[in-house]
Amino acid sequence: MSEDIAIRVRGLVTRFGKQTVHNGLDLDVRRGEILGVVGPSGCGKSVLLREIVGLDPPTAGEIAFPNADAEGRTPSMGVMFQDGALFSTLTVLENVEAPLREHTHISADLRSEIASLKLSMAGLDAESHHKRPSQISGGMRKRAAVARALALDPELLFLDEPTAGLDPISAEKFDRMTEELARSLGLTVFLVTHDLDTLHAICDRVAVLYKGKVAALGTIPEITADADGWVKDYFSGPRGRAAGRGAAGG
Numbered sequence: 001m002s003e004d005i006a007i008r009v010r011g012l013v014t015r016f017g018k019q020t021v022h023n024g025l026d027l028d029v030r031r032g033e034i035l036g037v038v039g040p041s042g043c044g045k046s047v048l049l050r051e052i053v054g055l056d057p058p059t060a061g062e063i064a065f066p067n068a069d070a071e072g073r074t075p076s077m078g079v080m081f082q083d084g085a086l087f088s089t090l091t092v093l094e095n096v097e098a099p100l101r102e103h104t105h106i107s108a109d110l111r112s113e114i115a116s117l118k119l120s121m122a123g124l125d126a127e128s129h130h131k132r133p134s135q136i137s138g139g140m141r142k143r144a145a146v147a148r149a150l151a152l153d154p155e156l157l158f159l160d161e162p163t164a165g166l167d168p169i170s171a172e173k174f175d176r177m178t179e180e181l182a183r184s185l186g187l188t189v190f191l192v193t194h195d196l197d198t199l200h201a202i203c204d205r206v207a208v209l210y211k212g213k214v215a216a217l218g219t220i221p222e223i224t225a226d227a228d229g230w231v232k233d234y235f236s237g238p239r240g241r242a243a244g245r246g247a248a249g250g
Contacts, residue, residue, distance in 0.1 A: 004030055004031055005028050005029070005030060005031065005066045005067075006029050006030065006031040006032075006065065006066070006067060006075065006155070006156060006188040007027070007028070007029035007052060007063070007064075007065060007156070007188070007190070008027075008028050008029075008062075008063070008064045008065070008066055009025060009026060009027040009028075009048075009052070009061070009062070009063050009064075010026055010061060010062045010064075011024050011025075011026065011060065011061040011062060012024070012025040012026070012027075012048070012051070012058050012060070012061035012062075012063070013025075013058060013059045013060040013061050014044060014047055014048075014051065014058050014059050015059045020212060021042075021043070021044035021047055021212065022044050022047070022048065022058070022061075022212050022213075023211075023212030023213060024061075024212070024213060025048070025061070025209070025212065025213050025214060026213075026214060027048075027207055027214050027217070029188060029190060030188070030204075030205075031067065031188055032186060032187075032188055033188060033189070033204040033205060034178070034179065034182055034189040034191060034202055034203050034204050035188075035189065035190055035191065035203065035204065035205055035206070035207060036191050036193055036198065036199045036203035036205070036206040036207070037049075037190065037191065037192045037193070037206075037207050037209065038192075038193060038194065038199065038206060038207070038208055038209070038234070039208055039209035039210055039215075040210065040230060043209040043210060043211075043212075044209060044212075045192045045209055046082070046160055046161075046192055048192075048209070049079075049158050049160055049190060049192055051063060052158070052190065053077050053079055053158055054074075067155075075154075075155040075156050076152060076153065076154040076155050076156070077154050077155070077156045077157075077158065078148075078149030078150050078151070078152065078154035078156070078157050078158070079149055079157075079158045079160075080142070080145045080146050080148075080149045080157075080158065080159045080160060080162060081145070081160050082160045082161045082164065083141075083164075083165075084133070084141045084142050084144065084145035085145065086133040086141060086144060086145060086148070087133075088132065088133055088134060089132070090132070091129065091130050091131060091132055092119065092124065092128055092129050092130070092131055092132070092133065092136065092140075092144045093112065093115050093116065093119065093129040093130060094115075095133070095144060095145075095148050096115035096118050096119055096144065096147045096148045096151050097111050097112065097115045097151075098148065098151075099148065099151040099152050100114060100115065100151055100152070103152060104152075114151070115129075115147070115151065116129060118147040118148075118150050118151055119143075119144065119147045121147065121150065121181065122143040122144065122146045122147040122150070122177060122181075123143050123173075123177050124140060124143050124144060124147065128140060128144075137170075138165055138166060138170075139166050139167075139170035139173070139174060142162055142163075142166070142174060143174070143177065146159070146162070146177070146178070146181070150181070150185075153185075154187070155186075155187070155188060156187070156188050156189075156190065157181075157182070157187045157188070157189045157190070158189075158190045158191075158192075159178065159189065159190070159191045159192065159193075160192045161192055161193060161194065162174060162178065162191065162193065162198075163175065163193065163195045163197075163198055164193075164194070164195070168197070171195065171197065171198070172197070172201070175197070175198050175201045175202050176201075176202075178191070178202060179201075179202040182202075191203065196234075196235075199220060200220060203220075204219070205217065205218055205219055206218070206219070206220060206223055208223065208230075208231050208234075210229075210230055210231070215230075215231060216231050220235065223235065224236065
């Protein structure tokens with residue numbers, strides 16, 4: 001039913017010169033789910049994210065939000081870009097305040113209070129709030145980027161390679177934070193990743209992009225039941241099997 005669909009993509013085509021990245025891609029993202037988006041390098045995962053949030057226009061096709069209000073306004077969105085993309089000259093707190101300063105007219109005190117709350121929700125203690133991104137760890141920078149993405153209370157949260165470059169312990173903590181925030185805030189999460197552990201640990205469903213389309217969509221057991229080609233290699237290789245055993249053991 002349409003009320004259960006947060007994002008609907010139909011017939012998406014994306015071309016850069018002679019290169020076709022998406023070629024008739026269809027995808028439904030369910031409201032309230034954490035959807036993992038995977039595929040080989042260069043298949044257009046991040047491009048798809050940027051098109052959905054409106055940063056890049058597709059060549060053809062339609063991106064719709066069935067839950068848009070009566071006036072057609074799209075749902076509110078928060079985006080965590082690759083590597084966090086924090087402003088290096090601002091403190092962590094000021095980074096989270098930036099969307100509030102840009103899009104609201106609230107007082108400076110309330111803006112600071114909201115930013116502090118979002119940082120705390122993302123697991124950052126008060127001591128880190130007044131440091132610059134270069135003064136905190138990679139994992140903390142990613143948490144700060146999530147806090148900034150949540151600053152305006154979005155309905156849709158987009159995460160682009162959120163655990164890339166993190167050690168396994170930090171990555172696991174980040175996954176748990178993502179899941180807890182998604183469940184407690186009722187978020188729909190579109191998560192681009194290469195991390196098999198993340199897919200097994202927190203994703204409700206997985207969409208596999210391959211050769212310009214969604215080659216597989218479903219839970220990991222559904223996808224792997226009759227997998228072949230790249231999908232089979234990805235999920236059934238040594239790392240995929242290890243991630244599966246870890247998820248089963250957890």
